[in-house]
Amino acid sequence: MSERARGGTFRAALRHRDYRLLLAGLAVSESGNWLYGAASIVYILEATGSAAWVAVAGVVRLLPFVLFEPLGGAIADRYDRRRVMIASDLARFALMLVLTVVATSTSTTAVIVAIVIAFVNNTCSTPYFPAVTAITPSIVGEEDLAAANALSGTIDNFAIAFGPALSVVFLLLGPPPVAFGVNALTFLFSAYMVWKIGIHGKVGEVEVEPTLRSRVVAGARAIRGSREAMLLVGLTMAFGFTFGQEVVLFGPITEDFLGLGLDATGLLFAAPGVGGILATAAAARLASRSHTAAILTIATLVSAIPIMSLSVLHNPAAAYLLMTVEGAAIIIADVVSTTTLQRVVPRDRIGSVFGIVGSLTVAAIAFGSIVAPFTIGLLGLGGAAAAAGAMLLVVTLASLPGARALDKLAAARLAELAPAVALLERLGLFETAPPAQIEALAAVATREVLPSGTVAIREGDEPDNLFAIESGVVEVTAERADGPLARLGAGDYVGEIGLLEKRPRTATVTAVSEVVLYRIPGEEFLRIANEGPRISTTLLAVMANRLATSSGVDELGHA
Numbered sequence: 001m002s003e004r005a006r007g008g009t010f011r012a013a014l015r016h017r018d019y020r021l022l023l024a025g026l027a028v029s030e031s032g033n034w035l036y037g038a039a040s041i042v043y044i045l046e047a048t049g050s051a052a053w054v055a056v057a058g059v060v061r062l063l064p065f066v067l068f069e070p071l072g073g074a075i076a077d078r079y080d081r082r083r084v085m086i087a088s089d090l091a092r093f094a095l096m097l098v099l100t101v102v103a104t105s106t107s108t109t110a111v112i113v114a115i116v117i118a119f120v121n122n123t124c125s126t127p128y129f130p131a132v133t134a135i136t137p138s139i140v141g142e143e144d145l146a147a148a149n150a151l152s153g154t155i156d157n158f159a160i161a162f163g164p165a166l167s168v169v170f171l172l173l174g175p176p177p178v179a180f181g182v183n184a185l186t187f188l189f190s191a192y193m194v195w196k197i198g199i200h201g202k203v204g205e206v207e208v209e210p211t212l213r214s215r216v217v218a219g220a221r222a223i224r225g226s227r228e229a230m231l232l233v234g235l236t237m238a239f240g241f242t243f244g245q246e247v248v249l250f251g252p253i254t255e256d257f258l259g260l261g262l263d264a265t266g267l268l269f270a271a272p273g274v275g276g277i278l279a280t281a282a283a284a285r286l287a288s289r290s291h292t293a294a295i296l297t298i299a300t301l302v303s304a305i306p307i308m309s310l311s312v313l314h315n316p317a318a319a320y321l322l323m324t325v326e327g328a329a330i331i332i333a334d335v336v337s338t339t340t341l342q343r344v345v346p347r348d349r350i351g352s353v354f355g356i357v358g359s360l361t362v363a364a365i366a367f368g369s370i371v372a373p374f375t376i377g378l379l380g381l382g383g384a385a386a387a388a389g390a391m392l393l394v395v396t397l398a399s400l401p402g403a404r405a406l407d408k409l410a411a412a413r414l415a416e417l418a419p420a421v422a423l424l425e426r427l428g429l430f431e432t433a434p435p436a437q438i439e440a441l442a443a444v445a446t447r448e449v450l451p452s453g454t455v456a457i458r459e460g461d462e463p464d465n466l467f468a469i470e471s472g473v474v475e476v477t478a479e480r481a482d483g484p485l486a487r488l489g490a491g492d493y494v495g496e497i498g499l500l501e502k503r504p505r506t507a508t509v510t511a512v513s514e515v516v517l518y519r520i521p522g523e524e525f526l527r528i529a530n531e532g533p534r535i536s537t538t539l540l541a542v543m544a545n546r547l548a549t550s551s552g553v554d555e556l557g558h559a
Helices: 010-014 017-048 051-078 081-102 108-125 128-140 145-173 176-195 212-224 227-257 262-278 280-287 293-309 316-344 347-426 435-444 496-501 522-531 533-548
Strands: 446-450 455-457 465-471 474-477 486-488 508-511 515-521
Touching (some): 017 081, 017 128, 017 145, 017 176, 051 081, 051 108, 051 347, 081 108, 108 128, 145 280, 227 316, 262 280, 280 316, 347 435, 435 522, 496 522
Antiparallel strands (some): 446 515, 465 515, 474 486, 474 508
16 A cells, blocks of 8 residues: 555545545535524524523433433444434434424424424434444444544534534525525435445444343443443543533623624634644544553643633633634544544444443533533633633543553553564464554454364364464364375464355364464454455455465365
8 A cells, every 4th residue: 555545544544435425424414414503593583582492492402312312322233323324314304304394484383393303303313423433443444443533523623613604604595494404405415325335334243132221231331341431431521511611601701701792602612623623633643542541631631721711811812722722632532532432342332332422421511501600600700611621620630540540551451462463463364454453353362272183173163263373383184185285383374264255164273283372263353354455355365375275175275
């Protein structure tokens, strides 16, 4: 591969056709969501003239994510993820068409129906993003995962930065029902993009559990069972709580501290989006590192400073610069936490885990929005802004020792895996595999010592494992062959033919001296092979060579 398209870069992530389709659908539907959000506020204000109705609509729109996102994540794990996304898009398309008709009336009944549609629409959204997060590793593989997550995060930041301007343009072109109709079309476009994706997301290692409730419980256990996951979820909730306070604080800060009109509040919301766009590349590079806990805590610390500074710094330009810095820190923290969670939780639990994380985050945002007016009343506007950042600062500082401990554990684990990693790197089978995939294989490999005469693989048995030989010699024989097919030693491997072709073992492999080898579970080996297109190419070449040089015996490789 050329340097320009090396693994882990944005270009490398975008070379995956299915990911390009997924990203295109996200970009269009997210833009539509911003358009819908702005148009719904305008519609309710025009129909009722009451900010209270807007507040009620906002709470109702958040409720489905708090109540149902864990269930949405379970759905993303239980069913074909591609079909889940298509069904979600088509349901929202239909709901937006209904809303387009309903919004032609400004009666109180029409407003209530519009709010109910918003609730149902966001309920249908709850499986979508867990499904996106869960299917992404299968689409891009481990090497390009951080870059893909960074690109997906960039879509959100573009929406934050430019969504308000887009909504203004469409609202100038026509009344809110026009914007609702356009939003409906964005969901239809997204469904079409997802329909064209080749990977269905129901990967072979996903074990179907009997009920959706058991899926949710399994996701919660996956979080509780990982110290790293617990840290990530805790910091994500702290982010959400602070953001919820910012939603309330930005308006008064713009008017009272910056001396601008309320119309300029959108600029404070847009500035983090710009910062996120600028820091996307850095986020991808940092998330691809092995030790990410400390990176996450540092990014969280940095993100706490801007809102605290706004309590004493009342210059508009400085305020926008600070919020840009906050956006950069947030995208780094978001990409690092998302990528790390995708790595540390079981593959068949990703949807459930992110459904729970999404629900907890939205609940934290809502709680922050509720708390903010009370802190303003108690501490004043400046004190409330300082307290919002200080809380995040305290939580992050408290988590720093745990983050350092986790990174030390990660370093120790890598040192423990070093012998297996070194052996796997020498195998021609994995010569094109990125380091993260080698480490993943080493983590599931078991080191064993076989006395001379031990049969490691027996002809006719069902394939289960791949073996990498560290030392000693094994002999490969078959009933239909005259004499041994091969003798293999340190740096060789056996067992790939049966796994790749899904057929009984084609040969017997016996230790002719004491043999030290690593046993790699077949399902893990196949998952790595399927996720890495370059590895798959190497595998095919190796299989062809072994089948062609198996002493003239058709269809016999190295078992």
